[in-house]
Amino acid sequence: MLRPAALLIVATLIAGCASPEEKLALAEVHHTPLAFDPTDEGDLGRWWSNGAQMLRLDQTGEYALYRNANRYQPPLERGSWARPSYAQVRLSPYDDAVDRWQRVPITKSGDVLQLHVRDLAPMTPIEAPPVVIEDDLIGVWQAADGTLVLGADLVYSFSPRSAASLPVPPAVVAGHSGGWRLEGEQLRLRPYPANMGAFELALGFGDDGTPALRSDRTTFRPATNDRDLSRSFPAP
Known part of the structure; x- marks a missing residue:
């Protein structure tokens, strides 16, 4: 086994025999840092x-x-x-x-x-995903016939005031809930249970020119007037 002093002599001899290009390559190998500090793990859960x-x-x-x-x-x-x-x-x-x-x-x-x-x-x-039209739709919408709540989890609930004019088949007279999804300019609601059948509300404007979700039976408007919906409902 070579002693430390002998190893030093051998290393010196090898370095002395190396060409300038080889010495530069060795220096780059020994001194080139890692792409980033391996101890700095960072927060990837985002x-x-x-x-x-x-x-x-x-x-x-x-x-x-x-x-x-x-x-x-x-x-x-x-x-x-x-x-x-x-x-x-x-x-x-x-x-x-x-x-x-x-x-x-x-x-x-x-x-x-x-x-x-x-x-x-x-x-x-x-920091956060981009804001899209669905973000503007989330919240409470009201019509003469009831209240529609669109949740950020893509679940909706509808609470009718009466059975006179609902945005669903006439046989449905009770409140219900289900999943919602935006498909083009149509808000598609899929009630639970599935045998109720899906129905749609169109993104548009009410008779007064304000943003609305409309069907042949009813028109839903935002429950409050403090929401800026100009991005999702451009002026007609």
Whole structure:
């Protein structure tokens, strides 16, 4: 076994025999820093976006990958995620048709972390997802016949005042709830139970020119006048 002094002599001889180019290469190997500090793990449980798609990494260990910047649309993929090392995230889709897990490299551009999901453009963290039309629809809407509440969880509830004129088949006389989704300029309501059938409300304006959700039977207007709906309901 070589003693420390002998190792030093050997290393000196090797360095002395190296060409200037080889010495430069050795210096780069020994002194080039990592892409980012491996002890600075950062908080990955948040929203990520590349301007076209979005990724939500929940603190619960679940994730959702969206095909666009609208989080209210059905996600392209759901699953669980973990961080096995400082340099990567693993996505495990719930869909058996997709690979069991996917490696997502973590890099850093300046001071900003980036996630590289498959062949998508790099994603960077964002404070919150972009505001979309669905955000404007969430809240309480009132009509002469009752009250419609659209929740951020895409669940609605309808409480009729009477059975005279409801935005549902005439046989329905009681309050009901279900799921809601925006499809183009139509608000589609799917009551529970499903045998009631779905129905639609159109985004438009009332006779007084104010934003409204309309059907052949009734017109819903915002319950309060302090909501700016000009983005979702452009002036006619």
